[in-house]
Each structure stands twice: as C-alpha cells, then as structure tokens.
Amino acid sequence: MYLFGGSGHCKVIIDIIKKSNEYPIEGVFDDNPKFNVIFDVPVFKTKTLDFFIDKQLIISVGNNKIRKKISKKISALYVKAIHPNAIVSYDVDINEGTVIMAGAILNASVNIGKHCIINTGAVVDHDCILNDFVHISPNASLAGGVLVGEGSQIGIGATVIQGVKIGKWVTIGAGAVIIKDVPDYAIVVGNPGKIIKFNLQVNE
Numbered sequence: 001m002y003l004f005g006g007s008g009h010c011k012v013i014i015d016i017i018k019k020s021n022e023y024p025i026e027g028v029f030d031d032n033p034k035f036n037v038i039f040d041v042p043v044f045k046t047k048t049l050d051f052f053i054d055k056q057l058i059i060s061v062g063n064n065k066i067r068k069k070i071s072k073k074i075s076a077l078y079v080k081a082i083h084p085n086a087i088v089s090y091d092v093d094i095n096e097g098t099v100i101m102a103g104a105i106l107n108a109s110v111n112i113g114k115h116c117i118i119n120t121g122a123v124v125d126h127d128c129i130l131n132d133f134v135h136i137s138p139n140a141s142l143a144g145g146v147l148v149g150e151g152s153q154i155g156i157g158a159t160v161i162q163g164v165k166i167g168k169w170v171t172i173g174a175g176a177v178i179i180k181d182v183p184d185y186a187i188v189v190g191n192p193g194k195i196i197k198f199n200l201q202v203n204e
C-alpha cells in the first residue's frame with residue numbers, strides 16, 4: 001500500500017500500519033517531498049495520478065480541506081488503518097480512508113465516515129455519527145449520540161456533551177466544552193463554548 005502526504009501525520013500512520021501488520025507499505029508520495037525516506041519507507045515525488053487507480057492508499061494529510069481535495073483528485077483503493085491499541089466496539093462502522101490512532105475508544109453503534117482521523121486517546125461514545133473528513137483531535141471526547149458534520153475538527157482535549165449536533169466545517173477550539181448545537185463553519189472556544197468567528201466556506 002501507499003500513503004499520500006509526507007508530514008508528521010504520515011509518520012503516525014506508518015507506525016499504525018507497521019504495528020497492525022496489515023499491509024506492507026511500499027512508499028509515500030508527496031507533491032513537494034521534504035525527505036527521501038520516512039523511517040524505512042521511501043518518499044517519492046508525485047508524477048501521475050493514474051498510478052494510484054489500482055493501489056491501496058491512505059491520504060496522510062492532517063488538514064481536513066486538503067484531504068477532501070486530494071480524495072476528489074485521486075481515484076484509488078482507499079483503505080483504513082486502526083491501531084491495535086485502539087478499543088473499537090464490534091458494532092462500529094468505519095469507512096475507507098479513515099485512521100484510528102493509539103488509545104482511541106470507539107463505543108457501540110458509532111458510525112465514522114470516509115477519510116476521518118480519530119486521533120490519539122480520543123473518545124467517541126455510543127451512537128455518535130461522524131461525517132466524512134472529520135478530525136477528532138487527541139484526548140477530545142464526544143458523549144453519546146453526538147453528530148459531527150463533514151470536515152469539522154474537534155480540538156485537542158475538547159468535550160462535547162450528549163446529543164449535540166455540530167455542523168459542517170466547524171472548528172472546536174482546544175479544551176472547549178460544547179453544551180449546545182453548533183452551526184456550520186463556526187469556530188467555537190471556551191467553557192461553555194462560544195462562537196468567536198466563522199471558517200471560510202468550502203467548495204462542496
């Protein structure tokens with residue numbers, strides 16, 4: 001399999017794949033490679049996108065908008081990566097391109113879209129629904145039945161109480177406590193969370 005994007009996030013995904021022993025990693029592609037090799041994995045400059053059509057691939061880019069853009073550009077056999085030390089209920093639906101980091105906990109009846117990141121030690125409790133390109137940052141916690149719209153990021157250490165609906169392309173700041181629904185594109189910080197501004201709209 002291959003990864004697309006040679007950043008720090010890529011290192012974490014290489015680590016997951018090596019630990020889970022699921023696929024041999026043949027290389028990392030990047031439009032502007034900064035290294036020739038990451039650990040023992042060679043890094044190549046992207047040439048033709050047709051190369052990926054029959055290859056297993058994960059987009060190893062942390063930025064949600066850029067991950068979406070790349071996924072629209074590259075047709076590939078997208079796969080998922082789950083760290084062996086994540087705790088994942090048997091009743092969880094995880095879609096292609098998504099990565100689950102070490103120490104994450106996904107509880108019963110959770111549904112996770114495509115190309116999401118569930119980062120180190122994040123908790124996603126029962127019946128949460130996460131749409132495509134979402135990022136739950138390290139140590140963030142979602143209580144039961146939370147809905148997270150496309151492309152939203154829940155910041156490091158943030159907490160969302162049960163049943164809250166978070167819109168699309170929202171940013172929840174580090175350490176925020178979210179106790180009510182959040183509209184699309186909002187940037188919310190603090191305890192209790194308050195909107196401070198809005199993200200730019202994304203081409204859908």
Ligand SMILES: CC(C)(COP(=O)(O)OP(=O)(O)OC[C@H]1O[C@@H](n2cnc3c(N)ncnc32)[C@H](O)[C@@H]1OP(=O)(O)O)[C@@H](O)C(=O)NCCC(=O)NCCS
Nearest residue numbers: 119137138154155156171172173174175187188189190196
């Ligand atoms: C919310 C966030 C996106 C705002 O970033 P920004 O747009 O650059 O905003 P600024 O730093 O200009 O801050 C704007 C105001 O919000 C406050 N603020 C920013 N982040 C805050 C936070 N997490 N909690 C409380 N207040 C915060 C700032 O103090 C500032 O207040 P002021 O106007 O009174 O001075 C960012 O601070 C943040 O928390 N990002 C999450 C990062 C993260 O989780 N990374 C994990 C990667 S794996």
